[in-house]
Amino acid sequence: MSTSTVTDVSAAERLLAATRQTNGTTRYCWAMTAAGGGGVNARLMGRLASLPGEDEWTVWFLTGDRSRKAGEIRLAGRLTVGYQHDADYAVLIGPATLIEDRPELRRRWQDGWNVFFPGGPDDSAAALVRMEVDRIELCMRGVTPEPFGSRYLALERESTRQWKVVTG
Secondary structure, three states, rough: HHHHHHHHHHHHHHHHHHHHHHHHOOOOOOEEOOOHHOOEEEEEEOOOOOOOOOOOOEEEEEEEEEEHHHHHHHHHHHEEEEEOOOOEEEEEEEEEEEOHHHHHHHHOOOOHHHHHOOOHOOOOEEEEEEEEEEEEEEOOOOOEEEEOOOOOOOEEEEEOEEEEEEOO
């Protein structure tokens, strides 16, 4: 399949707005990591809201630092996160790292997490996952090309931090 790039900034902004809408109406998402033997492991996650002034396309999660997910992120260094609302979906892809910095954990900590990590943000088993989204694949009625779901559409983030539309 051949691909082409669309540099129209308004097209990229329209697609980013649609992605924000889908992600914002979805309570949970699927975090997917590369598994041994070429497979994929997926798990349901609750995304953390970005803090004021942060890049909205940096995705944060809480995890156990010894979990299978943490090990797969350490090994592959990438993460895929999928959001779906009805038939619309957005898939965010990018490099991911584990953050075990206690001051950062304290800054983002939510009291409800004490159930999973009784030691709070100082619990040695708690870690954050930070993903820097560099690709978004999406399919949304009224936004992406018709017939619905039949054409490839993605946004890619350039080194300048600008988004470009990629179609195929």
